[in-house]
Amino acid sequence: MATQYNDALDYHSRPTTGKIEIVSSKPCETQRDLSFAYTPGVAVPCLRIAADPEEAYRYTTKSNLVAVITNGTAVLGLGNIGALAGKPVMEGKAVLFKRFADVNAIDLEVSTEDPEEFIRTVRLLEASFGGINLEDIRAPDCFEIERRLSDDCSIPVFHDDQHGTAIISGAALINALDLCGKQIEGIRIVFLGAGAAAIATARFYRLLGARQENIVVCDRAGVIHADRGDDLHPAKREFALKTDIRTPEEACADADVVVGLSAPGAITASMLERMANRPIVFALANPDPEITYDEARATRPDAIIATGRSDFPNQVNNVLGFPFIFRGALDVRARSINEAMKVAAAQALARLAREDVPDSVISAYGVPSLRFGPDYLIPKPFDPRALLWIAPAIASAAMESGVARIQLDLDRYREELEARMGKGREMMRVVMNKARRAPRRVLLVNGEHEKMIRAAHQLRDEGLALPILLADPAAVAAKAREIQINCEGITVVDPAEPDLRRRCAERLLERRWRKGITRTEADELLAIPSYMGAAMLDLGEADTLVTGLRSNYADALRPMLQIIRALPDCSIAAGVFLIATRRDVLFFADASVNIDPEPDTLANIAIRTATLAQDFDVEPRIAMISFSDFGSVRHPRSEKVRQAVDLVRTRRPDLTIDGEMSASTALSEPALSNRYPNNQLRHRANVLIFPSLEAGTVASHIVQRLGDATLIGPILVGMRKAVHVLMRGAEVQDIVNLAAIGVVQALQREEGGRSAVNR
Numbered sequence: 097m098a099t100q101y102n103d104a105l106d107y108h109s110r111p112t113t114g115k116i117e118i119v120s121s122k123p124c125e126t127q128r129d130l131s132f133a134y135t136p137g138v139a140v141p142c143l144r145i146a147a148d149p150e151e152a153y154r155y156t157t158k159s160n161l162v163a164v165i166t167n168g169t170a171v172l173g174l175g176n177i178g179a180l181a182g183k184p185v186m187e188g189k190a191v192l193f194k195r196f197a198d199v200n201a202i203d204l205e206v207s208t209e210d211p212e213e214f215i216r217t218v219r220l221l222e223a224s225f226g227g228i229n230l231e232d233i234r235a236p237d238c239f240e241i242e243r244r245l246s247d248d249c250s251i252p253v254f255h256d257d258q259h260g261t262a263i264i265s266g267a268a269l270i271n272a273l274d275l276c277g278k279q280i281e282g283i284r285i286v287f288l289g290a291g292a293a294a295i296a297t298a299r300f301y302r303l304l305g306a307r308q309e310n311i312v313v314c315d316r317a318g319v320i321h322a323d324r325g326d327d328l329h330p331a332k333r334e335f336a337l338k339t340d341i342r343t344p345e346e347a348c349a350d351a352d353v354v355v356g357l358s359a360p361g362a363i364t365a366s367m368l369e370r371m372a373n374r375p376i377v378f379a380l381a382n383p384d385p386e387i388t389y390d391e392a393r394a395t396r397p398d399a400i401i402a403t404g405r406s407d408f409p410n411q412v413n414n415v416l417g418f419p420f421i422f423r424g425a426l427d428v429r430a431r432s433i434n435e436a437m438k439v440a441a442a443q444a445l446a447r448l449a450r451e452d453v454p455d456s457v458i459s460a461y462g463v464p465s466l467r468f469g470p471d472y473l474i475p476k477p478f479d480p481r482a483l484l485w486i487a488p489a490i491a492s493a494a495m496e497s498g499v500a501r502i503q504l505d506l507d508r509y510r511e512e513l514e515a516r517m518g519k520g521r522e523m524m525r526v527v528m529n530k531a532r533r534a535p536r537r538v539l540l541v542n543g544e545h546e547k548m549i550r551a552a553h554q555l556r557d558e559g560l561a562l563p564i565l566l567a568d569p570a571a572v573a574a575k576a577r578e579i580q581i582n583c584e585g586i587t588v589v590d591p592a593e594p595d596l597r598r599r600c601a602e603r604l605l606e607r608r609w610r611k612g613i614t615r616t617e618a619d620e621l622l623a624i625p626s627y628m629g630a631a632m633l634d635l636g637e638a639d640t641l642v643t644g645l646r647s648n649y650a651d652a653l654r655p656m657l658q659i660i661r662a663l664p665d666c667s668i669a670a671g672v673f674l675i676a677t678r679r680d681v682l683f684f685a686d687a688s689v690n691i692d693p694e695p696d697t698l699a700n701i702a703i704r705t706a707t708l709a710q711d712f713d714v715e716p717r718i719a720m721i722s723f724s725d726f727g728s729v730r731h732p733r734s735e736k737v738r739q740a741v742d743l744v745r746t747r748r749p750d751l752t753i754d755g756e757m758s759a760s761t762a763l764s765e766p767a768l769s770n771r772y773p774n775n776q777l778r779h780r781a782n783v784l785i786f787p788s789l790e791a792g793t794v795a796s797h798i799v800q801r802l803g804d805a806t807l808i809g810p811i812l813v814g815m816r817k818a819v820h821v822l823m824r825g826a827e828v829q830d831i832v833n834l835a836a837i838g839v840v841q842a843l844q845r846e847e848g849g850r851s852a853v854n855r
């Protein structure tokens with residue numbers, strides 16, 4: 097505990113104090129920049145905005161800026177600790193806005209407990225922001241504050257403590273009811289707690305279809321009923337039932353759902369025992385729930401349980417909502433976040449939970465699998481798809497309900513959201529769009545593997561390819577059943593099928609008889625899945641192939657080199673990593689095939705990689721990498737690289753290339769423009785050709801691990817047909833990416849167009 101305490105303080109104080117900083121989005125290096133950033137140039141947008149306030153969305157950060165505003169009266173479970181003490185929470189919220197949805201957020205701590213003063217202050221600040229996230233304001237003040245500000249402001253005002261929990265738990269409720277086979281209209285719900293989150297959640301469940309007369313809300317004094325003599329606040333009065341029930345225990349008799357938004361201990365085992373069959377228990381107090389997960393599970397093994405904790409299934413975490421809700425609202429310049437938008441968010445989350453979960457999410461949580469069911473009702477907070485599902489749902493609902501200032505094309509909007517998530521996704525989107533237009537047959541070797549089945553499912557679902565699993569159909573069916581994947585539309589080809597085997601053996605023999613193999617040896621080789629796959633591809637049984645999931649890279653690659661073979665022009669295949677950082681796209685080669693290339697091979701690797709970059713619409717600037725810069729160290733190894741540069745210049749004078757140079761020079765604008773002004777690149781390189789396989793793989797993997805980059809590949813270039821070999825540990829998304837790239841390469845070959853595989 098002491099470590100955690102100190103770690104928390106360290107986190108907040110080092111290397112700089114606090115958690116957020118402001119970064120300028122425009123250059124300010126020259127006198128010219130200065131004159132635009134500030135006076136006199138800045139006057140131009142000022143006047144545009146003065147003439148038309150809507151222009152503020154165009155010329156200022158208003159379009160992507162949210163204020164996280166508190167008065168510190170109900171901070172987390174810490175109570176009224178004051179505005180300033182709440183600042184770390186507000187900064188934290190700003191961090192989450194940025195991390196999950198690229199929303200810029202700034203914290204504002206308003207030091208007043210007077211709701212009128214607070215409302216006035218926030219209202220006066222409205223112009224600066226595209227949205228206002230109210231945070232940690234005590235009930236019942238928060239209801240009035242939010243209502244008045246929402247009425248008065250023409251930007252969204254959203255009190256996350258109320259609606260965040262309501263929306264996320266609402267998504268969990270939709271799915272839990274579905275699993276229990278119950279209809280929301282008929283269920284009985286008990287709320288423990290009548291604070292901001294509880295009241296908002298009760299209202300939201302009503303909006304989802306729950307009947308008012310079936311909702312019992314309890315506060316510290318017991319059931320809120322119509323005859324209660326105490327001075328009930330209007331928000332509580334709204335849920336005052338005409339009933340004889342007085343205690344939470346009584347309320348729980350035959351209840352279908354209990355929602356705890358109160359304090360540890362508020363739900364007891366005896367309450368759960370009284371509930372109806374398959375009860376739904378949401379114990380959402382944090383960090384200690386109303387009843388521990390273990391006790392709830394032991395008491396009611398048939399229950400569906402959610403808590404606010406990350407160490408148990410079904411964490412109801414607001415981060416699944418607010419960043420994406422504001423993203424969608426900001427992008428349509430919404431005037432408010434209305435009920436339709438909130439329902440749309442909950443429904444989108446509920447739907448997303450039913451989708452197959454990507455490996456990246458599964459491995460981020462260190463669990464063997466995540467599959468829709470009682471223990472996986474809602475997506476995990478680090479699921480990158482949440483942005484792509486919720487923000488468009490919000491934008492769409494805002495447009496339909498008339499609160500959007502602008503209309504968006506939702507397909508284009510999804511693409512823009514992907515671009516926000518980094519260049520890698522943007523690049524892959526281009527590839528995927530091409531593949532989707534004319535999906536081709538992709539042969540997935542080791543088709544019985546769970547990852548291949550899931551990749552096939554995704555390829556089919558997204559219309560990217562016509563997947564063929566090469567595997568024993570019974571093994572595929574058993575695995576698909578186990579992982580609950582519907583294999584409809586996925587072809588399974590049995591490698592033991594005699595006619596296919598005979599044709600493949602003949603093809604192997606045809607290709608390899610001059611390498612001395614016999615018919616018997618050809619038959620034996622077919623027992624190795626990659627040989628079988630290569631022969632099938634060569635026979636035209638598929639258009640592209642992905643293999644390597646169950647073998648080491650070299651063993652899966654060799655059959656491709658032997659049967660499919662490299663293109664005849666220079667007989668060199670190479671492996672390229674497309675490396676995407678947030679802003680940059682780089683191509684690294686060779687990163688998977690040629691161990692110690694000679695100058696001639698190195699030159700061909702450079703040419704093939706440059707062609708691949710062009711296929712991705714990137715104009716290549718090739719740096720041939722070594723340890724020295726332009727002859728600074730004379731050594732046979734740097735000389736080899738230099739010779740390769742000369743060969744490329746002779747073979748492809750149209751390409752921009754230089755070297756040898758160090759990686760540091762290749763990626764430094766000042767070094768290229770000032771220190772070595774005569775080089776041909778002039779700008780940072782985007783194609784880096786490494787002198788050996790060690791250098792290529794080491795560089796790629798270090799960038800991936802330390803540089804927060806996405807690696808796509810290795811993309812095999814130079815082969816007669818589009819084949820791809822996976823690295824060990826490849827994930828479903830890697831298979832999907834390489835299959836989609838294979839489809840596009842196959843298409844380019846069909847069209848006779850220029851492609852790395854054709855060169």
Ligand SMILES: CC(C)(COP(=O)(O)OP(=O)(O)OC[C@H]1O[C@@H](n2cnc3c(N)ncnc32)[C@H](O)[C@@H]1OP(=O)(O)O)[C@@H](O)C(=O)NCCC(=O)NCCS
Pocket residue numbers: 611649650651653654657658661662667668669670687688689690691789793810823
């Ligand atoms: C590619 C590799 C497997 C070839 O090794 P090998 O089988 O021992 O070498 P061989 O010379 O017998 O080559 C086998 C076949 O591949 C062909 N080949 C080898 N390198 C090739 C290349 N770069 N391009 C095209 N074809 C190539 C050969 O011509 C030969 O074909 P043939 O039998 O029809 O004549 C080997 O270079 C290797 O292991 N590379 C590193 C793979 C790796 O581990 N990558 C890191 C993981 S990402």
